[in-house]
Amino acid sequence: xxxxxxxxxVSHLRRLWLYLYCLAVAIFLLAPILVVIPMSFxxxxxxxxxxxxxxxxxxxxxxxxPEWTGAxxxxxxxxxxxxxxxxxxxxxxxxxxxxxxxxxxxxxRSALIIPxxxxxxxxxxxxxxxxxxxxxxxxxxxxxxxxxxxxxPFVIVVVSAGLQRFDINQELVARxxxxxxxxxxxxxxxxxxxxxxxxxxxxxFITSFDEVVVALFVSRGPSSTLTRKMFTSLRDQVSPxxxxxxxILILTTxxxxxxxxxxxxxxxxxxx
Amino acid sequence: MTSDKQTxxxxxxxxIRQLVKTYGNYRALDALDLDIxxxxxxxxxxxxxxxxxxxxxxxxxxxxxxxxxLQFGATDVTRLEPHRRNIGVVFQNYALFPHMTVAxxxxxxxxxxxxxKSRIDERVQWALALVKLEGFGDRSIHQLSGGQxxxxxxxxxxxxxxxxxxxxxxxxxxxxKLREHMQIEIRRLHEKLGVTTIYVTHDQRxxxxxxxxxxxxxxxxxxxxxxxxxxxxxxxxxxxxxxIGDATLLPLxxxxxxxxxxxxxVKTKETxxxxxxxxxxxxEKIRLVGKEEDAGxxxxxxxxxxxxxxxxxxxxxxxxxxxxTLFLRQPTDQQSLAALPQRNQPxxxxxxxxxxxxxxxxxx
Numbered sequence: 203x204x205x206x207x208x209x210x211x212v213s214h215l216r217r218l219w220l221y222l223y224c225l226a227v228a229i230f231l232l233a234p235i236l237v238v239i240p241m242s243f244x245x246x247x248x249x250x251x252x253x254x255x256x257x258x259x260x261x262x263x264x265x266x267x268p269e270w271t272g273a274x275x276x277x278x279x280x281x282x283x284x285x286x287x288x289x290x291x292x293x294x295x296x297x298x299x300x301x302x303x304x305x306x307x308x309x310x311r312s313a314l315i316i317p318x319x320x321x322x323x324x325x326x327x328x329x330x331x332x333x334x335x336x337x338x339x340x341x342x343x344x345x346x347x348x349x350x351x352x353x354x355p356f357v358i359v360v361v362s363a364g365l366q367r368f369d370i371n372q373e374l375v376a377r378x379x380x381x382x383x384x385x386x387x388x389x390x391x392x393x394x395x396x397x398x399x400x401x402x403x404x405x406x407f408i409t410s411f412d413e414v415v416v417a418l419f420v421s422r423g424p425s426s427t428l429t430r431k432m433f434t435s436l437r438d439q440v441s442p443x444x445x446x447x448x449x450i451l452i453l454t455t456x457x458x459x460x461x462x463x464x465x466x467x468x469x470x471x472x473x474x
Numbered sequence: 475m476t477s478d479k480q481t482x483x484x485x486x487x488x489x490i491r492q493l494v495k496t497y498g499n500y501r502a503l504d505a506l507d508l509d510i511x512x513x514x515x516x517x518x519x520x521x522x523x524x525x526x527x528x529x530x531x532x533x534x535x536x537x538x539x540x541x542x543x544l545q546f547g548a549t550d551v552t553r554l555e556p557h558r559r560n561i562g563v564v565f566q567n568y569a570l571f572p573h574m575t576v577a578x579x580x581x582x583x584x585x586x587x588x589x590x591k592s593r594i595d596e597r598v599q600w601a602l603a604l605v606k607l608e609g610f611g612d613r614s615i616h617q618l619s620g621g622q623x624x625x626x627x628x629x630x631x632x633x634x635x636x637x638x639x640x641x642x643x644x645x646x647x648x649x650x651k652l653r654e655h656m657q658i659e660i661r662r663l664h665e666k667l668g669v670t671t672i673y674v675t676h677d678q679r680x681x682x683x684x685x686x687x688x689x690x691x692x693x694x695x696x697x698x699x700x701x702x703x704x705x706x707x708x709x710x711x712x713x714x715x716x717x718i719g720d721a722t723l724l725p726l727x728x729x730x731x732x733x734x735x736x737x738x739x740v741k742t743k744e745t746x747x748x749x750x751x752x753x754x755x756x757x758e759k760i761r762l763v764g765k766e767e768d769a770g771x772x773x774x775x776x777x778x779x780x781x782x783x784x785x786x787x788x789x790x791x792x793x794x795x796x797x798x799t800l801f802l803r804q805p806t807d808q809q810s811l812a813a814l815p816q817r818n819q820p821x822x823x824x825x826x827x828x829x830x831x832x833x834x835x836x837x838x
Contacts, residue, residue: 371569374536377556378563378640379583379630386557389582393573 235452242445249440260446270431270447276421277411277428279342284349284410289403291350292357297387299358300365311358318355322415325351330419340425348416353406360405364398365391397465404462408455485513485670486547486637488533493542495528502528503539504694512547513668515661517681520691521717526674527642529691533672534640535559546637557586559638562631562669566643568623570615576602576626577611583634601633604663621652628660632667639664639671645680657683678718682706690714698837710837715754722800723752724774726832733832736796741772741827747834754831755823757789757803762815763824771824774800778821781814788814792823 214221237251242260244253264270299311317325329348330339338344368391376386392399417430426434428451432444488510495503502525510516518526531537533544535556544552551559562583571579580601584594602608605625610618618626624644631639641660645653661684664671675681681688682702690697690705690713697717698710709715712723726733726740733740733750740753753772763771776794788804788811800823804810815821 369567369569371565371567372571374534374556375563375565375569375630376571376582377536378534378559378561380557380560380586380634381582382555382557385586390571394571 238445238448239452242442242449244442244445247441249442249445260442264443264446270428270443272424273426273428273431276342276345276425280345280349280427281407281410283342283346284353285403285406287346288350288353288357288406288409289399292354292402292406293361293399295354296358296361296365297391300362301370314358315355317351318359322352322413326416326419329416333420339420340422342425345417345421345425345427346410348420349410349413350406352413352416353409356405356409357402360402361395361398364395368394400465401462404458407458411451411455485511485668487512488638488670488672489543489545490533491543491545493529493532493544494540495532495537496540501694503532503542505542506694506696508689508696508699510670510672512670515664515671515673515684515686517673517675517685517688518691519675519678519681519688519718520697521676524691525694526676526691528694530640530642530672530674533638534561534563560634560636562634562636562639564624564627564631564639564641564644566646568627568644570623570626570630572615574615575611576607576613576615576618579615579626580611580630580633582630587634597633601629604632604666605629605659620648621656624648624656625659628663632663632669635667636669639667639669641671641673643675644673646675646677653680654683660684682718688718690717692717707831709754709831709833712752712833712835714837715752715831715833720757720801722755722798723833724755724794724798726751726753735772735774738772740830740832741770742830742832743828746832749834749836750832751835752833753825754833755800755825757801759829760800760802760823760825761804762790762802763822770827772827772830774823774825776800776821776823778815778817778819781817790814792821 240253241249241251243256243258244250245255245257245259246253295314299307299314325348329344329351333339333344333348336344338347372390372394373386376390377383381389412429413427414429414433417427418433421427421430428447432447435441436444488508490506490508490510493503493506494501504525506529518529520526528537532539535551535554539552542552543550546559571582574582577598580598581594584597589597598611599608602611605628607622607625607629610622610626615623615626627644644660645656648656657680660673673681673684682705685702687699687701688705689699692713698705698714700708705714705718709718715721715723724735726735727737728751733742733746733753735753763773774792774794776792779791779793779799782789782791783806786806788806790802790804792800792802794800802823804814
């Protein structure tokens, strides 16, 4: 990449078309997301673009609505708990699969990745019928469990990639120097795969926070998540309140991604 | 642990009895017996896949043997977890912790032992001085050269005064000059610390240079255990004769009471064993002789095939009448060079009776 940037044989002017093309792609990708931001500041009852004037009316109504704030709290709780369940489980699975000498490990890995491949609706139906028997429908526990199933493959894939760059001999050395297996993992392995673990946790958070299909089946009424509530309220009316929520969600996700990026960069600087 | 600490300085003896490790049908360790004296420098030497690393990992505790006994001093450690064995291990790729500084790497085993801060600082300084890396404590691992990393790995492995020091081909990633330098350094360090050391290598010259004793291992069994000189001068089998040093082995005539080669009696200093079946010819032990040489020599007639100048010596290859090729080394002083015969000339190669070694196919 660096070499291409400094390549003197092609001038920036001659590459202009390439830059314009990239800009067009970026607009195509981002415009639908960004268009909701100005719409959320509209005082009108309906979605309009561009807004006739600016107002915080919909934000105000959101924060004053216990239904919406309640749903937001449910979503946050579910996402945080999903991170806490899926990340340690995924790390343990990735670690075990990486160093297992058993032939079955490959099969187990495929089995654990399945939720990533199967259409979410199928997982949702399965989970619904299972939870109905276990009395877990419309509970936070049930929602977190279901979201953890969806998040686990992401964690395994990301952490496995991190472990591939890790030299397991380091853990052997640590053990020879007097560290138990757990201590060796915590002091030698974990600090070095930290960037992967951070992105895995972020993936788990977003998987849960963005999820709507499973939530439609297993979180209803007062235990509705934010996305589910957005989905159902869209059926009744299209108000700028939705745009306001979307704006908040975009901002949250963007900040999280930025934090993950900053932490990864910090790690790199430490290394070089 | 307390007994380990007392004996740490003197070096702990190691006892291995009937140690077996199998992988499926493959016997990686085939009922091994070995006694290592306290403070000894023992090298496990063998080709790749011989079981030398498996044995080292079993001593370290990373591989659990199927059966047999492993003792450090009077303590049975066969089933003891690695972190309770008080061993220092140096791996081929050093396995330094890249997220820690040099000093933090060396302090790691001390922190695990809950040493207090002043003690840790003192020991880290001592260990870094021992490997001649004073003032490198704050460096990051990425700033070190290969040789320096090797030294940090060594310092980390000895800083807590382990009972046993294990090294798995620690020098194989270094270039030749540095490797030879580090061989002497490690030797010196061993003499200073007196820790029982087991060193794994496939490099026979390295083994000869460094060891008190060498255990030659092949197919999960010991082919021969002995001091470097004994192994080189008195190999117990064809495998050892060929693996240690360069040698051409000529088969003796079968079914003869006295050893003969192509009908001619082979003169030896000692009467060879009954099952002896090969003459060992090492390049530095044989030389070109005239036909009239005295009775103390075993002579082989052949043709000079090639002359390779190698700087410190000249390597001649001689094809015998039976088609075998012998190699012999000649010094490169002017007189010797001037006396060299031409290529394709008939020559006579002599091996003195005192240097004539005869080995069996398998050790008795």
